Amino acid sequence: MKNVVFASLILSLLTLACSKREPVVDTTQELKIKYDTTAIDSFSPGATSVDIARQIRMSSQKYQDSLKEVLKLQQEEKRITLELEKENKKKAEAEKKLKAAENKSIETKTTE
Numbered sequence: 001m002k003n004v005v006f007a008s009l010i011l012s013l014l015t016l017a018c019s020k021r022e023p024v025v026d027t028t029q030e031l032k033i034k035y036d037t038t039a040i041d042s043f044s045p046g047a048t049s050v051d052i053a054r055q056i057r058m059s060s061q062k063y064q065d066s067l068k069e070v071l072k073l074q075q076e077e078k079r080i081t082l083e084l085e086k087e088n089k090k091k092a093e094a095e096k097k098l099k100a101a102e103n104k105s106i107e108t109k110t111t112e
Contacts, residue, residue, distance in 0.1 A: 057063055
């Protein structure tokens with residue numbers, strides 16, 4: 001009887017020890033951390049943060065030239081709209097004068 005209990009105890013220990021276990025999943029490896037850098041490794045020498053890269057692009061000559069071009073276009077649009085407003089005012093004044101002159105001529109004819 002002792003041998004049967006001892007044998008079953010050893011057999012159960014062997015089955016527990018040799019059974020397939022679920023592999024331990026390392027969650028830190030599964031998480032993909034998004035860094036705010038443009039380099040592959042954010043800790044490597046020469047890694048540039050996104051903010052610094054943006055500042056570099058903004059200070060470039062091409063960017064400055066595009067800003068100047070946009071400013072020129074805006075000024076040109078303002079100038080054109082002002083000229084159109086002046087022309088419209090002149091036309092409106094000319095029409096008012098013409099109508100006033102017609103009204104005066106009509107009044108003078110009716111009084112005669």
